Amino acid sequence: MLVEVQSEASSDSGAVSSTVIARVTARKAVRSGFGWGLVFGFYVATQALAYATSYPTVASRELLVQEFGSNPGVSALVGPATQLDTVPGYTAWKCLAVLAITAAVWGILSSTRLTRGEEDAGRWELLLAGQTTRRGAATQALVGMGAGLVVLFITSGVIIVATGRRSDIGMGTSGALFLTLAIVAGAAMFSALGALAGQLSSTRRQASGYASALLGASYAIRMVADSDTSLGWLRWLSPLGWIEELRPLTRPNPLALVPIAVLTAVAVLFTVYLAGRRDLGASTLPDRSSSKAHLRLLSGQAGLALRLMRPTLVSWAAAIIAYGLLLGSIAKSGGKIMTSSPSMQLVFERLGVTGAEAYLGFALLVMAMALCFVAAGQISATRAEESSGRLEYLLVRPLSRTSWLGCRVALATGILVAGGLLAGLSTWAGAAANHAGVRFSPMIGASINVVPPALLLLGVGVAVYGALPRVAVSVTYAVLVWSLLVEITSGVVNVNHWMIDTSMFHQMAAAPSVPVDWTTNAVMVAIGALSALLGLGAFARRDLKGE
Amino acid sequence: MASHAIETFALTKRFGDTEALKDLDLEVSEGEVVGILGPNGAGKTTLIRLLLGLLMPSAGRAEIFGLDCHSQTVEAHRRLAYVAGESNLWPTLTGAETLYLLGQVQGRVDTQYREVLVERFELDVTKKVRALSKGNRQKLSLVAALMTRADLLVLDEPTSGLDPLMEQAFRTCIAEARVQGQSVLLSSHILSEVEVLCDRIGILRAGVLVEMGTLAEMRHLSALTVEATFDGAVPDLSRVPGVTMVEVLGSSVKCQVSGTVEPLLRVLADSGVRELLSREPSLEELFLAHYGSATTGQSDASNAC
Numbered sequence: 001m002l003v004e005v006q007s008e009a010s011s012d013s014g015a016v017s018s019t020v021i022a023r024v025t026a027r028k029a030v031r032s033g034f035g036w037g038l039v040f041g042f043y044v045a046t047q048a049l050a051y052a053t054s055y056p057t058v059a060s061r062e063l064l065v066q067e068f069g070s071n072p073g074v075s076a077l078v079g080p081a082t083q084l085d086t087v088p089g090y091t092a093w094k095c096l097a098v099l100a101i102t103a104a105v106w107g108i109l110s111s112t113r114l115t116r117g118e119e120d121a122g123r124w125e126l127l128l129a130g131q132t133t134r135r136g137a138a139t140q141a142l143v144g145m146g147a148g149l150v151v152l153f154i155t156s157g158v159i160i161v162a163t164g165r166r167s168d169i170g171m172g173t174s175g176a177l178f179l180t181l182a183i184v185a186g187a188a189m190f191s192a193l194g195a196l197a198g199q200l201s202s203t204r205r206q207a208s209g210y211a212s213a214l215l216g217a218s219y220a221i222r223m224v225a226d227s228d229t230s231l232g233w234l235r236w237l238s239p240l241g242w243i244e245e246l247r248p249l250t251r252p253n254p255l256a257l258v259p260i261a262v263l264t265a266v267a268v269l270f271t272v273y274l275a276g277r278r279d280l281g282a283s284t285l286p287d288r289s290s291s292k293a294h295l296r297l298l299s300g301q302a303g304l305a306l307r308l309m310r311p312t313l314v315s316w317a318a319a320i321i322a323y324g325l326l327l328g329s330i331a332k333s334g335g336k337i338m339t340s341s342p343s344m345q346l347v348f349e350r351l352g353v354t355g356a357e358a359y360l361g362f363a364l365l366v367m368a369m370a371l372c373f374v375a376a377g378q379i380s381a382t383r384a385e386e387s388s389g390r391l392e393y394l395l396v397r398p399l400s401r402t403s404w405l406g407c408r409v410a411l412a413t414g415i416l417v418a419g420g421l422l423a424g425l426s427t428w429a430g431a432a433a434n435h436a437g438v439r440f441s442p443m444i445g446a447s448i449n450v451v452p453p454a455l456l457l458l459g460v461g462v463a464v465y466g467a468l469p470r471v472a473v474s475v476t477y478a479v480l481v482w483s484l485l486v487e488i489t490s491g492v493v494n495v496n497h498w499m500i501d502t503s504m505f506h507q508m509a510a511a512p513s514v515p516v517d518w519t520t521n522a523v524m525v526a527i528g529a530l531s532a533l534l535g536l537g538a539f540a541r542r543d544l545k546g547e
Numbered sequence: 548m549a550s551h552a553i554e555t556f557a558l559t560k561r562f563g564d565t566e567a568l569k570d571l572d573l574e575v576s577e578g579e580v581v582g583i584l585g586p587n588g589a590g591k592t593t594l595i596r597l598l599l600g601l602l603m604p605s606a607g608r609a610e611i612f613g614l615d616c617h618s619q620t621v622e623a624h625r626r627l628a629y630v631a632g633e634s635n636l637w638p639t640l641t642g643a644e645t646l647y648l649l650g651q652v653q654g655r656v657d658t659q660y661r662e663v664l665v666e667r668f669e670l671d672v673t674k675k676v677r678a679l680s681k682g683n684r685q686k687l688s689l690v691a692a693l694m695t696r697a698d699l700l701v702l703d704e705p706t707s708g709l710d711p712l713m714e715q716a717f718r719t720c721i722a723e724a725r726v727q728g729q730s731v732l733l734s735s736h737i738l739s740e741v742e743v744l745c746d747r748i749g750i751l752r753a754g755v756l757v758e759m760g761t762l763a764e765m766r767h768l769s770a771l772t773v774e775a776t777f778d779g780a781v782p783d784l785s786r787v788p789g790v791t792m793v794e795v796l797g798s799s800v801k802c803q804v805s806g807t808v809e810p811l812l813r814v815l816a817d818s819g820v821r822e823l824l825s826r827e828p829s830l831e832e833l834f835l836a837h838y839g840s841a842t843t844g845q846s847d848a849s850n851a852c
């Protein structure tokens with residue numbers, strides 16, 4: 001990659017051109033924007049077409065409205081469903097939240113990679129060579145990132161407009177474009193915030209952490225706003241809420257573009273301002289360069305891993321606790337709406353669960369997803385130790401590869417189980433504080449229940465890491481994102497059944513609203529364990545590989 | 548049995564199409580200091596990473612103190628210490644924390660010697676690794692390895708980035724190691740370092756050990772340098788049997804002769820030679836002779852410089 005950049009830099013008549021950073025960044029951003037534009041476009045197209053074919057009659061559509069139109073669990077997850085009886089209304093509901101969040105994650109990862117990541121790797125020093133100021137470099141990187149966003153908009157827009165103009169879909173050109181704009185708004189805001197975080201922190205990892213925390217917070221705020229109609233005003237405090245307020249294809253509200261544009265512009269300006277005020281490779285927030293030795297954890301590799309992960313783990317724990325308390329506290333109102341239809345009430349009574357428990361059955365799915373991100377993060381941290389060359393310092397000492405990787409897997413398993421318990425307990429505590437009628441013992445089962453998908457993903461990640469280390473991180477995240485997309489897509493439209501089965505979340509029972517399915521859980525854990533063992537075996541027999 | 552610190556048996560490593568190491572047989576006796584020289588891409592790092600079990604051999608095997616490098620890695624690693632040319636340590640740990648951690652993982656540290664080393668290399672161990680310069684990180688790696696007083700030191704360009712003063716400190720450490728009876732395998736591009744420190748020297752080229760021996764042996768085996776100054780025109784020496792690397796400077800010429808000097812002497816006598824000087828080649832010349840032919844033989848080496 002370094003060589004690629006160098007040749008790019010020197011291809012212009014020998015001298016380093018003054019816009020080289022913009023062009024290098026743009027090329028990478030455009031490539032990625034094009035790929036994801038295709039994904040977004042086809043996602044919207046399949047949703048719209050699937051709905052049009054699966055629910056051709058008014059009667060079938062009304063059934064759908066009854067089932068999901070007022071379901072607070074679903075509404076909290078992906079926003080309220082307003083016009084489920086029309087193709088555009090359904091498509092907007094089905095795609096907007098999911099794709100805006102995906103776009104936001106893409107924005108964070110791309111902008112931190114292309115700004116801070118390139119800088120950390122020392123590539124800018126090479127390219128800069130006194131040609132431009134730090135501020136100029138940051139501006140150029142932002143311009144390059146902007147090119148990526150434009151391509152993302154155009155690529156997905158073309159497909160969405162082409163689909164939307166069909167007579168059986170009926171979105172119209174402007175409606176389709178507004179939907180595209182709403183999706184890309186997520187990418188724009190969060191890539192700007194990612195770039196800003198990159199100026200504040202001292203590494204790319206830290207920058208993605210800050211920006212992801214913002215995304216998590218804005219999701220949580222929007223979720224509360226959508227759980228209870230009296231809290232609807234909270235939406236205006238959340239960037240994801242603004243996107244929802246755009247209401248493309250139902251009741252478009254271009255006014256919500258104002259905060260989106262303001263936030264993006266402010267973040268961009270601040271990024272450029274801060275870039276001129278710090279050294280290459282340094283952070284703006286204080287970052288001490290020496291400290292007293294803290295040796296307590298450093299007596300072995302397990303302690304070292306814990307020490308290195310501590311900041312990440314603390315933020316995940318804080319996020320899970322906050323989220324759990326939040327879910328618990330809205331469980332009561334959520335449960336009330338859920339059991340308002342007599343038929344549903346009968347179902348839950350037969351199962352012996354309260355309304356709030358029924359609501360939490362939906363809501364805890366989010367915790368399972370969060371734990372899967374923790375699991376994927378563990379794979380990525382494991383690989384980073386190897387690709388950075390730091391692992392060699394341990395493995396040239398009397399420590400076998402199997403013990404090293406085995407210990408990391410054991411640690412990760414412990415972390416995931418602890419995360420599950422933390423999720424369940426904090427949710428229970430939030431519910432108990434609100435007298436929501438959630439019992440303790442089913443919640444213990446339900447909190448263990450969110451762990452197996454994450455353990456399965458961990459095992460699969462370890463297997464890939466053992467055999468093909470260079471693609472392990474991308475494959476792990478791909479499996480995760482695939483499962484997320486399938487899970488969120490399924491349920492309403494009848495997608496091919498074996499495809500739904502490939503989502504690990506789909507295998508999970510929605511405890512505590514239904515009993516925990518221990519057999520399936522055991523199978524998931526067993527597959528995970530087996531994969532991890534295969535990974536351990538492969539890791540012991542291969543070359544260590546750098547980047 | 549274990550009279551060898553390192554012994555390899557037809558050790559071979561392929562990366563796809565490139566054969567980085569070919570049927571290498573190398574022996575390092577206990578207490579011996581061996582240097583490995585070779586152009587960029589010759590396979591020095593590959594050899595060392597195979598010995599450490601970081602790479603898996605494509606064929607052949609290697610032993611450290613009679614312990615197989617791949618099936619008895621942990622036992623072998625109890626007896627060795629390693630320094631790489633690039634120090635990628637944990638950026639958030641301080642120097643002191645790094646040394647403590649690596650000592651704990653090694654399970655054997657001479658704490659008194661560690662303090663001596665920290666002082667000798669003028670390390671500020673309260674600084675976090677990310678705040679250290681490249682050379683200071685390298686010094687930290689060196690201290691972490693040397694403080695174990697391992698029976699075998701495996702060093703891959705250990706002094707890259709060190710200033711001349713610290714380079715001197717490093718030489719002191721290796722001299723101490725020799726006195727203690729430790730064995731050393733050292734790869735380097737710094738000829739004076741190898742010349743001063745090593746009992747035996749190996750020259751690796753394109754994955755093959757083309758020369759191995761003491762400096763004296765290598766001098767003996769290889770070419771003599773001959774410098775001649777002429778009254779008249781300088782004759783063409785390049786076609787004389789045994790003569791290589793002819794350099795003409797005005798009325799004088801410098802060349803290398805291997806094998807018998809008779810043909811050369813005959814040509815010189817016929818051409819009116821005024822001055823004649825012959826000497827054994829320096830390590831640098833030996834080295835350049837080998838590297839020079841490497842440039843034509845192997846593509847990697849030519850773009851690496």
Ligand SMILES: Nc1ncnc2c1ncn2[C@@H]1O[C@H](COP(=O)(O)OP(=O)(O)OP(=O)(O)O)[C@@H](O)[C@H]1O
Binds near residue numbers: 562565585588589591
């Ligand atoms: N991971 C790898 N994948 C593919 N080829 C490799 C890899 N590592 C080394 N090589 C190739 O193997 C050969 C030997 O490389 P090696 O790093 O051992 O050289 P070296 O002697 O240490 O060079 P230098 O003096 O530059 O450090 C080179 O041709 C190199 O390109």
Ligand SMILES: [Mg+2]
Binds near residue numbers: 591592593703
């Ligand atoms: Mg090397």
